Amino acid sequence: MAQNTTRSLNELLINLFDHVMDMEARAVITEAYSDISNNDLHIIEAIGVEEPRNMSVIAHRLSVTVGTLTTNMNGLEKKGYIRRERSLEDKRLVYVTLTEKGRKAFYHHRDFHKRMIRAIIKDLNEDEMEILYRCLVNLNLFLEPETMES
Numbered sequence: 001m002a003q004n005t006t007r008s009l010n011e012l013l014i015n016l017f018d019h020v021m022d023m024e025a026r027a028v029i030t031e032a033y034s035d036i037s038n039n040d041l042h043i044i045e046a047i048g049v050e051e052p053r054n055m056s057v058i059a060h061r062l063s064v065t066v067g068t069l070t071t072n073m074n075g076l077e078k079k080g081y082i083r084r085e086r087s088l089e090d091k092r093l094v095y096v097t098l099t100e101k102g103r104k105a106f107y108h109h110r111d112f113h114k115r116m117i118r119a120i121i122k123d124l125n126e127d128e129m130e131i132l133y134r135c136l137v138n139l140n141l142f143l144e145p146e147t148m149e150s
Helices: 005-027 039-048 055-062 066-078 099-119 127-142 145-149
Strands: 082-086 094-096
Touching: 005 039, 039 055, 039 066, 039 082, 039 094, 039 099, 055 066, 055 094, 066 082, 094 099, 099 127
Parallel strands: none
Antiparallel strands: 082 094
Protein backbone atom coordinates (compact mmCIF):
# COMPACT_ATOMS: atom_id res chain seq x y z
CA MET A 1 0.00 0.00 0.00
CA ALA A 2 1.36 3.43 -0.88
CA GLN A 3 2.70 5.48 2.00
CA ASN A 4 0.30 8.35 1.25
CA THR A 5 -2.67 5.98 1.44
CA THR A 6 -1.41 4.53 4.73
CA ARG A 7 -0.92 8.00 6.18
CA SER A 8 -4.37 9.08 4.97
CA LEU A 9 -5.96 5.97 6.47
CA ASN A 10 -4.27 6.68 9.81
CA GLU A 11 -5.50 10.28 9.80
CA LEU A 12 -8.99 9.14 8.86
CA LEU A 13 -9.11 6.65 11.74
CA ILE A 14 -7.97 9.29 14.22
CA ASN A 15 -10.56 11.78 12.94
CA LEU A 16 -13.31 9.15 12.92
CA PHE A 17 -12.63 8.21 16.53
CA ASP A 18 -12.73 11.85 17.62
CA HIS A 19 -15.87 12.59 15.60
CA VAL A 20 -17.74 9.51 16.82
CA MET A 21 -16.99 10.35 20.45
CA ASP A 22 -17.99 14.00 20.01
CA MET A 23 -21.09 13.24 17.96
CA GLU A 24 -22.21 10.50 20.32
CA ALA A 25 -21.88 12.85 23.28
CA ARG A 26 -23.90 15.56 21.52
CA ALA A 27 -26.54 13.18 20.14
CA VAL A 28 -27.01 11.06 23.23
CA ILE A 29 -26.51 13.46 26.12
CA THR A 30 -29.62 15.52 25.51
CA GLU A 31 -31.60 17.60 27.97
CA ALA A 32 -33.45 14.46 29.08
CA TYR A 33 -30.14 12.76 29.91
CA SER A 34 -28.04 15.72 31.04
CA ASP A 35 -27.44 14.09 34.43
CA ILE A 36 -25.32 11.26 33.01
CA SER A 37 -22.18 10.96 30.92
CA ASN A 38 -21.38 9.10 27.74
CA ASN A 39 -19.49 6.61 29.93
CA ASP A 40 -22.66 6.10 32.01
CA LEU A 41 -24.57 5.30 28.83
CA HIS A 42 -22.01 2.66 27.91
CA ILE A 43 -22.50 1.10 31.35
CA ILE A 44 -26.26 1.16 30.79
CA GLU A 45 -25.66 -0.52 27.42
CA ALA A 46 -23.51 -3.22 29.08
CA ILE A 47 -26.28 -3.92 31.61
CA GLY A 48 -28.78 -4.30 28.80
CA VAL A 49 -32.53 -4.81 28.92
CA GLU A 50 -32.56 -8.59 29.22
CA GLU A 51 -32.27 -10.47 32.50
CA PRO A 52 -30.37 -8.98 35.45
CA ARG A 53 -26.59 -9.07 35.10
CA ASN A 54 -24.13 -9.50 37.91
CA MET A 55 -21.44 -6.91 38.50
CA SER A 56 -18.61 -9.20 37.36
CA VAL A 57 -20.24 -9.80 33.97
CA ILE A 58 -20.84 -6.08 33.46
CA ALA A 59 -17.26 -5.21 34.51
CA HIS A 60 -15.90 -7.83 32.11
CA ARG A 61 -17.99 -6.46 29.22
CA LEU A 62 -16.56 -3.00 29.90
CA SER A 63 -12.98 -4.17 30.63
CA VAL A 64 -12.96 -2.51 34.05
CA THR A 65 -12.64 -3.78 37.60
CA VAL A 66 -15.68 -4.42 39.76
CA GLY A 67 -14.39 -1.70 42.10
CA THR A 68 -14.32 0.89 39.32
CA LEU A 69 -17.76 -0.20 38.18
CA THR A 70 -19.15 0.06 41.72
CA THR A 71 -18.26 3.75 41.86
CA ASN A 72 -20.16 4.41 38.62
CA MET A 73 -23.09 2.23 39.72
CA ASN A 74 -23.48 4.29 42.90
CA GLY A 75 -24.11 7.39 40.80
CA LEU A 76 -26.44 5.64 38.36
CA GLU A 77 -28.46 4.16 41.22
CA LYS A 78 -28.70 7.52 42.98
CA LYS A 79 -29.99 9.10 39.74
CA GLY A 80 -32.58 6.37 39.28
CA TYR A 81 -31.17 4.58 36.20
CA ILE A 82 -30.38 1.22 37.80
CA ARG A 83 -31.45 -1.04 40.63
CA ARG A 84 -29.06 -3.40 42.47
CA GLU A 85 -30.11 -6.48 44.40
CA ARG A 86 -28.12 -9.15 46.21
CA SER A 87 -28.62 -12.72 45.10
CA LEU A 88 -30.81 -14.72 47.48
CA GLU A 89 -28.71 -17.85 46.81
CA ASP A 90 -25.27 -16.24 47.05
CA LYS A 91 -25.08 -12.99 49.01
CA ARG A 92 -21.71 -12.17 47.40
CA LEU A 93 -23.39 -11.66 44.04
CA VAL A 94 -25.03 -8.36 43.19
CA TYR A 95 -27.40 -8.24 40.23
CA VAL A 96 -28.14 -5.06 38.32
CA THR A 97 -31.23 -4.19 36.29
CA LEU A 98 -32.26 -1.03 34.53
CA THR A 99 -35.18 0.95 35.87
CA GLU A 100 -37.74 2.37 33.45
CA LYS A 101 -35.61 5.53 33.26
CA GLY A 102 -32.54 3.37 32.55
CA ARG A 103 -34.37 1.43 29.83
CA LYS A 104 -35.35 4.68 28.11
CA ALA A 105 -31.69 5.79 28.20
CA PHE A 106 -30.65 2.39 26.80
CA TYR A 107 -33.00 2.67 23.82
CA HIS A 108 -32.02 6.31 23.25
CA HIS A 109 -28.34 5.30 23.06
CA ARG A 110 -29.07 2.25 20.90
CA ASP A 111 -31.01 4.39 18.42
CA PHE A 112 -27.97 6.65 17.93
CA HIS A 113 -25.86 3.61 17.07
CA LYS A 114 -28.50 2.29 14.66
CA ARG A 115 -28.54 5.64 12.83
CA MET A 116 -24.74 5.65 12.69
CA ILE A 117 -24.63 2.14 11.19
CA ARG A 118 -27.28 3.03 8.61
CA ALA A 119 -25.20 6.06 7.58
CA ILE A 120 -22.05 3.91 7.25
CA ILE A 121 -23.58 1.21 5.06
CA LYS A 122 -26.14 3.20 3.06
CA ASP A 123 -24.18 3.09 -0.22
CA LEU A 124 -22.48 -0.30 0.21
CA ASN A 125 -23.38 -3.50 -1.56
CA GLU A 126 -23.13 -6.90 0.20
CA ASP A 127 -19.52 -7.52 -0.89
CA GLU A 128 -18.42 -4.10 0.30
CA MET A 129 -20.19 -4.59 3.62
CA GLU A 130 -18.34 -7.90 4.07
CA ILE A 131 -15.00 -6.19 3.39
CA LEU A 132 -15.82 -3.38 5.80
CA TYR A 133 -16.81 -5.95 8.41
CA ARG A 134 -13.54 -7.86 8.00
CA CYS A 135 -11.54 -4.61 8.25
CA LEU A 136 -13.31 -3.69 11.48
CA VAL A 137 -12.80 -7.19 12.91
CA ASN A 138 -9.08 -6.83 12.19
CA LEU A 139 -9.01 -3.42 13.85
CA ASN A 140 -10.86 -4.79 16.87
CA LEU A 141 -8.40 -7.69 17.16
CA PHE A 142 -5.50 -5.24 17.01
CA LEU A 143 -7.05 -3.13 19.76
CA GLU A 144 -7.67 -6.08 22.09
CA PRO A 145 -5.66 -5.66 25.34
CA GLU A 146 -3.57 -8.82 24.76
CA THR A 147 -2.56 -7.58 21.30
CA MET A 148 -1.56 -4.15 22.58
CA GLU A 149 0.91 -5.67 25.08
CA SER A 150 2.93 -7.52 22.44
